Amino acid sequence: xxxxxxxxxxxxxxxxxxxxxxxxxxxxxxxxxxxxxxxxxxxxxxxxxxxxxxxxxxxxxxxxxxxxxxxxxxxxxxx
Numbered sequence: 576x577x578x579x580x581x582x583x584x585x586x587x588x589x590x591x592x593x594x595x596x597x598x599x600x601x602x603x604x605x606x607x608x609x610x611x612x613x614x615x616x617x618x619x620x621x622x623x624x625x626x627x628x629x630x631x632x633x634x635x636x637x638x639x640x641x642x643x644x645x646x647x648x649x650x651x652x653x654x
Contacts, residue, residue: 576620576621576622576623576627576648576649577618577619577620577621577648577649577652578618578619578621578627578646578647578648578649579616579617579618579646579647579649580616580617580619580631580635580644580645580646580647581612581613581615581616581617581644581645581646581647582597582613582614582615582616582617582635582641582642582643582644583612583613583614583641583642583643583644584614584615584640584641584642585640585641585642588639588640589640590608590614590615591608592640593615593638593639593640593641594606594608594615596638597615597617597635597638600619600630600634602619602620602621602626602630603617603618603619604618604619604620605617605618606618613645617635627646627648631644631646
């Protein structure tokens with residue numbers, strides 16, 4: 576299973592440092608610095624919803640500088 580997580584980095588925090596910290600998790604396959612409403616886009620693979628929930632609640636939201644997040648579950652990959 577795959578999910579996309581949009582992340583807002585708190586003012587005054589290093590987006591690059593947060594991206595590096597997040598990317599060290601083995602479930603994370605990609606961390607992109609993006610423009611627009613969000614600062615980062617995380618792509619990750621997980622086995623079940625509980626594993627995804629644990630990543631978001633226990634790891635991502637506890638990372639210093641991580642503000643709001645928005646998680647989207649990938650239903651189907653066309654290409």
